[in-house]
Amino acid sequence: MGLELPNSLSPSKVTAFTDCPLAFKFSVIDHIAPPATYVTLKGILVHEVLQIYYGQSEESRTDTSNLFEIFKSVFDRFKSNPELISLRLTTEEMLKLENESKVLLSNYLTMENPANINAVGIELQLETVIENIKLRGIIDRLDIDSEGNFIVVDYKTGKSPAVELESSRLTGVNFYGLLCYSLLNFIPKQVKLLYLADSVTITSEIDEERIKSYLKRTKAVWSAIERACIRDDFRPNPSFKCQWCFFSKYCPTNGGNPDLALTELSHSSSFSIVDPEEI
């Protein structure tokens, strides 16, 4: 009979499937959500602060101390977040979360001058259907530069990848280009990934040829997911990422039984990112 297909593809899902089909199955097909972690919550917190900051007028961004005032009010509210409470952080760990988040925001201010940014979209939720494949993605920020070009900006709260892993991190870049092209009828000139932990910006240029080739790849990934669902055949693909894998206890490569994950772990309707470097 086969398994039910996911209802859409996003950059995280494409990366999850290509990284490890079995981990993808646990998260996306079986709807088993790994619990929030310190790292994922820190990412959510910093993204929310930057989202509110760029929702303000350009004039109010000339004073960067404003960013830390926003942080203070968001952090105060965040303390009652049920997922954060479930981590049962000690007072010292809460202080660490606060300080590390502030460092990420300070690093951010060394990477861009907010007063010079013309942000025309924040947390843009884009969804389109191409050849029966529903594609969804959230763009952290969409800018227009001084020459009228669109620039997609994606914040990453982790460190920049090693050179040999850079291309895998650009999956999201191509995906955003495809979404803009299909839905908004323009090709962004650039996608910028801002790695706040080590203040590194990775910039990638996009053109029509690249988008077409990425569309081909997306269709190939979707076909592979369809085949895996029909055959109920999602194989493990061990890599260095296994060290972060929430499902490693249930993975056959570690002698685990994947069927037990279905009965022992709780399910959720949302898809959570397994790889902390993707946040």
Ligand code: SF4
């Ligand atoms: S432990 Fe590694 S191989 Fe196994 S499911 Fe997780 S990521 Fe895949």
